[in-house]
Amino acid sequence: MKKVLAHLILALSFLTAAAQSQNDKSLLWEISSREGKTSYLFGTYHLLGSDYIKQKPKLNAIYQNAQTIVVETVMDSSLLPQLSMQSFMQKSIEEMTDSADYVLLKNELEPLVGAPMSLLNNMKPIALATVISLKFAQEATPDTFLFKGQPIDLFFAADAKKRGKKLVALESMMEQAELLMNGESVEEQLEGLIYIVKEKEETKVITERTIMAYMEQDVPAMLEISQGQDEEMGDMAVLLDDRNKKWLPKLEPLLQEGQTFIAVGALHLPGESGLIQLLRNEGYILKPLRLK
Numbered sequence: 001m002k003k004v005l006a007h008l009i010l011a012l013s014f015l016t017a018a019a020q021s022q023n024d025k026s027l028l029w030e031i032s033s034r035e036g037k038t039s040y041l042f043g044t045y046h047l048l049g050s051d052y053i054k055q056k057p058k059l060n061a062i063y064q065n066a067q068t069i070v071v072e073t074v075m076d077s078s079l080l081p082q083l084s085m086q087s088f089m090q091k092s093i094e095e096m097t098d099s100a101d102y103v104l105l106k107n108e109l110e111p112l113v114g115a116p117m118s119l120l121n122n123m124k125p126i127a128l129a130t131v132i133s134l135k136f137a138q139e140a141t142p143d144t145f146l147f148k149g150q151p152i153d154l155f156f157a158a159d160a161k162k163r164g165k166k167l168v169a170l171e172s173m174m175e176q177a178e179l180l181m182n183g184e185s186v187e188e189q190l191e192g193l194i195y196i197v198k199e200k201e202e203t204k205v206i207t208e209r210t211i212m213a214y215m216e217q218d219v220p221a222m223l224e225i226s227q228g229q230d231e232e233m234g235d236m237a238v239l240l241d242d243r244n245k246k247w248l249p250k251l252e253p254l255l256q257e258g259q260t261f262i263a264v265g266a267l268h269l270p271g272e273s274g275l276i277q278l279l280r281n282e283g284y285i286l287k288p289l290r291l292k
Contacts, residue, residue, distance in 0.1 A: 026288035037258025041268025049147030050155035066261035
């Protein structure tokens with residue numbers, strides 16, 4: 001599904017995996033340092049409401065007892081105008097596509113966004129692809145799994161501030177926006193957007209399978225999904241591996257202190273360059289904790 005799908009996974013905090021073992025079916029991991037300090041790593045899902053925590057006593061207790069909360073980024077409303085500008089480009093989609101593909105995009109996007117294509121022409125294709133992907137994810141997510149409350153990633157950051165916990169962001173909003181909006185050329189983004197629209201049934205199926213795997217905490221199933229998408233996920237190293245390696249030096253001092261709760265997109269956990277294995281390589285002991 002071209003490189004753009006990898007960027008959509010970043011935007012949605014969706015997941016795929018290279019599992020460590022068939023028994024590692026968990027989104028929550030206990031981290032023990034060499035000094036005997038204990039921390040935790042939790043893989044999130046973008047559309048998951050914060051009431052999910054209330055349904056998972058073990059997760060809730062671990063979060064409540066943590067002194068330091070680590071998230072990917074912290075929302076800063078003052079940066080929203082700059083973020084909005086990142087979504088636009090000088091070229092127009094109309095001039096970059098043939099008439100047949102443009103009509104296809106117009107017919108798909110106008111009812112979804114609620115705006116004429118003339119107003120969408122200068123939006124970067126990845127921004128529009130993200131809107132479509134969110135729609136597919138919402139349709140594929142069972143009502144019983146949406147839960148109420150804030151999106152869980154935002155909740156951890158806001159609640160940590162409210163409770164006076166130490167809050168650490170692994171990267172800024174602008175860093176994330178730069179990666180998502182400018183990680184590939186607009187021509188590559190457009191190719192991916194057109195593919196998603198033309199092959200939307202396939203995209204929906206993959207989205208649904210991925211969400212079900214998350215719900216079941218089934219890492220081996222996530223592995224199967226990722227293996228079927230190897231060719232399309234060509235720049236996962238930039239979106240995941242490189243970021244995980246950059247995060248590691250920020251995490252280690254916190255893990256040495258202990259009582260740290262790390263909440264990042266579930267996609268960052270598994271694989272040879274995932275946070276689980278990277279931390280093990282540094283001598284930490286990680287143990288899966290099954291959520292019930």
